């Protein structure tokens with residue numbers, strides 16, 4: 001089987017390979033059996049993360065999909081409803097898990113950038129006393145919004161939505177797969193997010209460069225139930241301290257580099273703005289740029305052209321593409337992309 005290794009891989013921030021320092025930390029980590037609750041490195045990562053958010057519990061899981069699905073499962077029962085953006089990862093990219101795992105249906109509100117309004121959320125809330133409707137139990141926000149183009153929702157908006165959720169006694173969960181990027185952009189603290197949400201899912205395997213891992217954070221009763229559901233979903237891991245060590249390394253060393261990813265994406269967005277064949281660009285706020293090609297261009301063809309130059313890009317449909325910066329995009333990768341964009345322009349710019 002042919003494996004494709006891109007020289008410059010802009011498809012996602014999940015493509016990073018563990019750095020030398022991270023590998024060393026993983027190799028030397030003390031481990032136990034986490035299902036039996038005695039892996040010291042996992043316990044340390046969980047305690048560190050809970051403390052970061054000022055919460056009582058954090059549960060280490062293999063993926064951000066699992067941490068979101070666990071939170072949804074704990075907050076709801078079959079027949080309930082949750083509210084999220086139409087762009088939400090839980091709604092688009094978790095394999096129908098909301099329905100499959102929890103028997104919950106989804107109501108959506110918001111714009112093309114993943115933003116919502118408190119009034120838009122309030123309008124969708126269904127009363128638990130109306131026998132005709134599925135009772136709303138949960139509001140899920142995603143910050144940054146992946147499909148929205150890395151948009152930051154901002155603490156004031158999230159606080160206003162949280163007030164609506166509280167008023168209606170709804171649980172409030174954050175899909176914070178890229179919360180680290182939002183905190184960097186808005187200069188906000190983890191504690192302020194911990195205060196606002198009942199539960200948060202944060203990923204280590206995106207901007208922070210870990211090979212695996214996400215945590216779901218909440219109070220101690222939530223943590224206990226989350227552990228049960230993690231086991232039920234098949235996410236109980238044994239000597240997972242090897243993976244948790246990467247997480248500890250990332251939290252201690254890699255958050256401070258996120259601004260470099262944000263600066264690079266601004267530069268790329270600037271390049272894209274100069275080409276006539278780029279018809280639209282979503283606003284760029286963190287480490288993602290999403291753009292659409294003009295009428296006579298095709299995203300799959302653009303992707304093939306880039307692949308031939310050793311560059312990975314993600315075609316989202318026939319027009320829209322996504323580029324993401326991360327720890328493995330350095331100046332050499334930026335230069336290759338810049339050159340390839342000009343080469344594409346020379347070959348197809350006149351179309």
Ligand SMILES: Cc1ncc(COP(=O)(O)O)c(C=O)c1O
Nearest residue numbers: 063064065066089142146175177
């Ligand atoms: C916003 C968001 N939430 C959740 C996930 C799921 O993470 P994982 O791929 O670890 O399951 C992703 C993955 O890209 C994501 O972008």
